Amino acid sequence: xxxxxxxxxxxxxxxxxxxxxxxxxxxxxxxxxxxxxxxxxxxxxxxxxxxxxxxxxxxxxxxxxxxxxxxxxxxxxxxxxxxxxxxxxxxxxxxxxxxxxxxxxxxxxxxxxxxxxxxxxxxxxxxxxxxxxxxxxxxxxxxxxxxxxxxxxxxxxxxxxxxxxxxxxxxxxxxxxxxxxxxxxxxxxxxxxxxxxxxxxxxxxxxxxxxxxxxxxxxxxxxxxxxxxxxxxxxxxxxxxxxxxxxxxxxxxxxxxxxxxxxxxxxxxxxxxxxxxxxxxxxxxxxxxxxxxxxxxxxxxxxxxxxxxxxxxxxxxxxxxxxxxxxxxxxxxxxxxxxxxxxxxxxxxxxxxxxxxxxxxxxxxxxxxxxxxxxxxxxxxxxxxxxxxxxxxxxxxxxxxxxxxxxxxxxxxxxxxxxxxxxxxxxxxxxxxxxxxxxxxxxxxxxxxxxxxxxxxxxxxxxxxxxxxxxxxxxxxxxxxxxxxxxxxxxxxxxxxxxxxxxxxxxxxxxxxxxxxxxxxxxxxxxxxxxxxxxxxxxxxxxxxxxxx
Amino acid sequence: xxxxxxxxxxxxxxxxxxxxxxxxxxxxxxxxxxxxxxxxxxxxxxxxxxxxxxxxxxxxxxxxxxxxxxxxxxxxxxxxxxxxxxxxxxxxxxxxxxxxxxxxxxxxxxxxxxxxxxxxxxxxxxxxxxxxxxxxxxxxxxxxxxxxxxxxxxxxxxxxxxxxx
Numbered sequence: 001x002x003x004x005x006x007x008x009x010x011x012x013x014x015x016x017x018x019x020x021x022x023x024x025x026x027x028x029x030x031x032x033x034x035x036x037x038x039x040x041x042x043x044x045x046x047x048x049x050x051x052x053x054x055x056x057x058x059x060x061x062x063x064x065x066x067x068x069x070x071x072x073x074x075x076x077x078x079x080x081x082x083x084x085x086x087x088x089x090x091x092x093x094x095x096x097x098x099x100x101x102x103x104x105x106x107x108x109x110x111x112x113x114x115x116x117x118x119x120x121x122x123x124x125x126x127x128x129x130x131x132x133x134x135x136x137x138x139x140x141x142x143x144x145x146x147x148x149x150x151x152x153x154x155x156x157x158x159x160x161x162x163x164x165x166x167x168x169x170x171x172x173x174x175x176x177x178x179x180x181x182x183x184x185x186x187x188x189x190x191x192x193x194x195x196x197x198x199x200x201x202x203x204x205x206x207x208x209x210x211x212x213x214x215x216x217x218x219x220x221x222x223x224x225x226x227x228x229x230x231x232x233x234x235x236x237x238x239x240x241x242x243x244x245x246x247x248x249x250x251x252x253x254x255x256x257x258x259x260x261x262x263x264x265x266x267x268x269x270x271x272x273x274x275x276x277x278x279x280x281x282x283x284x285x286x287x288x289x290x291x292x293x294x295x296x297x298x299x300x301x302x303x304x305x306x307x308x309x310x311x312x313x314x315x316x317x318x319x320x321x322x323x324x325x326x327x328x329x330x331x332x333x334x335x336x337x338x339x340x341x342x343x344x345x346x347x348x349x350x351x352x353x354x355x356x357x358x359x360x361x362x363x364x365x366x367x368x369x370x371x372x373x374x375x376x377x378x379x380x381x382x383x384x385x386x387x388x389x390x391x392x393x394x395x396x397x398x399x400x401x402x403x404x405x406x407x408x409x410x411x412x413x414x415x416x417x418x419x420x421x422x423x424x425x426x427x428x429x430x431x432x433x434x435x436x437x438x439x440x441x442x443x444x445x446x447x448x449x450x451x452x453x454x455x456x457x458x459x460x461x462x463x464x465x466x467x468x469x470x471x472x473x474x475x476x477x478x479x480x481x482x483x484x485x486x487x488x489x490x491x492x493x494x495x496x497x498x499x500x501x502x503x504x505x506x507x508x509x510x511x512x513x514x515x516x517x518x519x520x521x522x523x524x525x526x527x528x529x530x531x532x533x534x535x536x537x538x539x540x541x542x543x544x545x546x547x548x549x
Numbered sequence: 550x551x552x553x554x555x556x557x558x559x560x561x562x563x564x565x566x567x568x569x570x571x572x573x574x575x576x577x578x579x580x581x582x583x584x585x586x587x588x589x590x591x592x593x594x595x596x597x598x599x600x601x602x603x604x605x606x607x608x609x610x611x612x613x614x615x616x617x618x619x620x621x622x623x624x625x626x627x628x629x630x631x632x633x634x635x636x637x638x639x640x641x642x643x644x645x646x647x648x649x650x651x652x653x654x655x656x657x658x659x660x661x662x663x664x665x666x667x668x669x670x671x672x673x674x675x676x677x678x679x680x681x682x683x684x685x686x687x688x689x690x691x692x693x694x695x696x697x698x699x700x701x702x703x704x705x706x707x708x709x710x711x712x713x714x
Contacts, residue, residue, distance in 0.1 A: 054702060056699065056704075123699050127698070130701070211677065212675050212677060213678050253556070253557070255555045259555070276673075278671060278680075279672075280592075280672065280673060280674075280675055280678040280679060281593055281675060281677075281678045282593070283593060287590055291579065295575055295576050299569065299572060302564070302565070302568035303565065306564045307561070360578075360579050361579045361583060362579060362583055362588040362590060363579070364590075365670075366669065369662050369664070369671070369697035369698060370664075436666045436695075438662070439697070441705040443705070445706075446706065446708075448695055506555075507554065538596070540677060542600060542676075542677055543676045546659050549702050
């Protein structure tokens with residue numbers, strides 16, 4: 001085997017990202033099931049009082065660590081790995097990467113302190129005028145800016161590679177990672193402006209009040225593309241790694257895979273109003289226009305579904321798979337990395353359908369801020385994304401550390417347990433939402449809960465308990481792998497699937513950045529410009545802060 | 550220049566066509582519901598000053614409650630608040646069957662939600678903004694309205710009711 005040798009410094013850098021990510025997942029996941037147990041009638045928070053003051057403080061820890069820290073650190077690490085390995089070239093500027101990484105770490109610590117001190121119980125959406133301690137906002141800013149700095153390092157590395165290889169197609173895993181990093185740079189402008197122009201000066205006492213409607217608009221400018229920032233790294237793995245792992249399949253279409261990524265870049269930001277369908281301060285016309293574009297971004301996901309499944313099938317048929325669906329059995333289910341990602345993909349199908357319901361303008365009236373929403377995003381970010389990242393870590397951690405994966409059988413079991421737990425949890429949350437149960441409520445204590453919800457609330461608890469077990473197995477496998485005395489005999493092979501057609505035949509316009517960036521910016525200006533201008537023109541900083549937790 | 554054309558497998562082309570048709574169908578269904586059946590979402594109504602909206606004597610929310618505009622037609626001014634406690638004012642409104650009620654809801658402090666169970670009424674309540682929605686109650690019963698956005702420790706106990714007799 002003759003694969004590119006990633007320099008030790010880069011390996012360590014990627015490993016450091018994974019370490020922080022998995023630690024965040026460990027702590028955050030400790031607090032996930034507590035919400036579920038409360039729903040089932042067992043309120044553990046009563047016993048945690050000296051440490052954690054409330055259900056909501058626990059929910060804040062869970063949301064911030066799992067949805068923001070686990071994902072962001074894993075993603076920045078994985079993208080860095082893909083760029084280096086894909087381009088077969090070390091980072092252009094290691095110092096920049098280290099600066100970015102440490103900014104992110106300091107940011108997490110700065111945000112964690114007020115959260116643990118119950119000074120920032122504002123959940124991961126931190127809607128003002130709930131007012132957290134300033135350190136919380138400083139921490140978030142550092143995480144975002146740190147991730148930008150690391151992104152710039154990736155772009156510089158790409159530029160250097162491009163100079164050395166003027167006529168080559170960008171290798172797909174590097175290409176997808178660079179698009180994801182670029183999407184992040186564009187979309188986080190919203191939350192950066194929100195924090196720097198309103199929340200931070202306000203929390204420091206420099207301004208009296210904020211404009212909550214404008215703050216929400218900035219937030220959701222970032223909030224929806226954030227979903228794609230989570231998802232695209234999983235897509236990179238599904239497109240270009242999983243087919244190889246699952247049976248030696250080739251990527252079905254290199255050009256359409258690239259086209260899908262470009263469509264994601266262009267379409268995922270200018271449709272944030274679909275999170276604000278029932279906001280009073282945004283005209284219905286804008287909401288409707290954004291809803292139509294939201295359907296548009298469904299299209300590249302459908303393309304992804306086709307290419308990924310076709311690539312998997314290609315490998316399975318080569319290995320003797322037969323029948324319309326029988327080939328699925330020929331996939332390499334005994335590899336935990338494969339099992340985890342295949343199961344992630346299966347549940348993502350249902351996550352996608354739920355997402356379409358949420359996106360449907362007036363259908364959302366039935367669903368908005370009900371338990372349906374956490375039910376939905378536990379299928380997407382907490383399953384499609386998280387299980388894929390877990391699956392990736394099952395080969396990436398042995399690759400980086402040179403230590404054997406501890407008990408692959410347990411890793412496979414872990415994936416199935418998560419799958420089962422999530423089906424129970426998420427199904428009951430969806431049903432509760434349809435029955436009218438609100439999200440973010442300790443429902444067992446709420447005075448308006450009808451008896452017909454009870455059996456579903458109990459199932460939420462069961463699902464949470466199963467997920468807790470799966471999370472514990474994952475952490476055990478990771479810990480035992482990182483400290484495993486048994487080393488791999490030879491370097492772990494990085495699974496990269498070739499494309500069926502030579503990437504050199506992929507049209508050049510799919511490897512050119514400028515037109516897509518211009519298109520993306522232009523569409524954002526058209527879709528957000530007029531309404532943002534209106535909201536900023538009429539800004540009224542009349543909401544003082546509240547700490548009512 | 551053949552390298553400039555994308556190679557698309559015929560299965561994949563068909564799949565893309567099916568996806569596209571599906572999307573058009575969904576978009577059409579949503580549009581028909583919005584413009585044909587009038588199932589609409591909130592739009593800007595008016596801006597208020599959240600610091601004085603509950604106390605200014607000229608503000609309808611200084612005296613929240615139900616006002617009969619004409620026979621069977623009502624305006625309901627509802628104030629959501631977390632301070633001094635988590636509640637809607639008024640907590641209950643009673644109307645006859647068939648009443649057409651226009652809700653005007655705003656917040657005196659943080660963000661809240663307002664969802665009337667078993668109806669299509671579900672919207673955000675944002676300080677500085679007024680959420681307006683009209684709904685006709687055709688069946689007798691008690692319709693709880695509950696807070697759907699995190700608003701502090703008492704979020705889970707914040708609710709009220711429309712009683713239709």
